[in-house]
Amino acid sequence: MALLQLSNVRKAFGGLVAVNDLSFELDPGSIVAMIGPNGAGKSTVFNLVTGIYGLSSGSIVFDGRQLAGLSTSRIAALGVARTFQNIRLFAFMSALDNVMTGRHARMHASLLDALVHTPSERQEERRVRERARELLAFVSLDNVENSYARNLPYGGQRRLEIARALASDPKLLLLDEPAAGMNPREKDALVALIGKIRDSGVTVFLIEHDMALVMSVSERVTVLDHGEKIAEGKPEAVRRDERVIEAYLGRADGAA
């Protein structure tokens, strides 16, 4: 069964149709990329899946549950984590606290537990802190746990967002242009990291403009243009698809 299933999803902002009649499925354990020119509606799809926007019509089913009408925090708790195109870390919190905050939905301490630091609360904090350190190491940010998120170098901030997203043990990880602003060496490391994330059992769905990265990391590619799916399949096939080439480069014969 598909982990994420979009059926005839449509989103209009007034007269502007951002996503139109979009259907596709994500298999569990896969790495799928969504590509398309600027303004094709890719980020809108992420915002629909995470409940930032409501659907105009259609349905989104995650892990057997309808997501329509659920709040963003609820959807996050169900196991959908994400990173942002424009990094949205908690700037004036330490790297460690950022990751620990990512665990929020899986923690149980109540207001009263926090007030009096009950033994179970302390134990939970300790466990989560250890797990957060492991995750920082997982994204190669071992030595910065006390630095403010905003003081990390750019590539480090991107990786910290991934660690924060992984802290909730998500089933599905949405990466919104994870390679933006990275140098070639960092991109190679990112490809390896995405592979490791998938191997740990997390399904990865990414938006990316860097074609070399998309081709090397993803198993399937979905192409959007003007809010509609114009191609889908294995990376090599998509790369040769005429409609895709047209969407990116325009028509070869111009006049037609």
Add this chain to the structure above:
Amino acid sequence: MPPVLRRAGPFVLGLVLVAYPFLDRNNSHVDFLANAGAFILLALGLNIVVGFAGLLDLGYAAFFAIGSYSYAMLASQQFGVHVPFWLMLIVAPVIAALFGVLLGAPTLRLRGDYLAIVTLGFGEIVPQTFLNLSQYTNGPNGISSLDQPSLFGHPFGFSATPYYYVLLVLIALGLLAARNLQNSRLGRAWMAIREDELAARHMGINVTATKLSAFALGASFSGLAGVVYAAKLDLVSPDQFQFSVSVLVLSMLVLGGMGNIWGVVAGSFVLSFVNSFLLPQSTSLAHAAGFANLDFTNYRFMLYGAILVLMMLFRPEGLIPSRQRAAEFHEASGDPRLEAQEQAEYEGAAG
């Protein structure tokens, strides 16, 4: 600060404060400290709302009023109800917290300036309501002759000392609570909302409930301070809870360092000291020296204003800032080492 001092500091300070009424027999000094204590409690509560959760509340005095009037109405001849003082220390914070939720529920979807304006309105409505419900509150005259607290059958009397000790205990508990909250799941959720509300939602944080908890908890500190303050003063009237009180408490936060618990304590102490000790004392000195028309207490607001302006100019992060505030104001250009690294990475990306 060396770790030894960090550990021993609060302990030694606590000992000195416990011993203080025995060392200084001047009741007016203890009285001043007790009043300052009430404001420290207020500031600790407001710090949860403004410092931790980043919600600008300009009507915080309303909850102080609600706490005070709760005591005045439930522990006096006013209605012939006499709930014991100690029980009111639990009841009044709960009432104040309920009003915190009541104010919060419809308004917390507002952000920044808009929330500030609504809380400002609430801060005006509450004292006005107490003023106008004169059949219950005696209007401008307020409610007096409140029940005197007693401990093991010993009434508190007119000495400030018992109130001083009650406040000392409450502040110690308040400090502990604030510190525990800061390093907890809830504390991180508050700060996450302060930093980026949308990202906080994606962490599974229920933003509305989390903001409400900050409002309720902040209000409960205020309610607690209200009970002790009312009992100590033996009088509650609407003019004690004007907008200037909200501003005063907010100024204490700004002066001391928002978000830092010890900064908040220091800020409240310093402003209380100026307000109820330095100004009256220098006025009486001036009178003794023959300047009969000089009254420094009239310059109170000018002084607050000057302090705020000077702080903003020279030390915007407060006297004892939290790490976060210090960074906000002084690392604006970032850590030079990291910046060089970032620069190199950008160049790497370009090349």
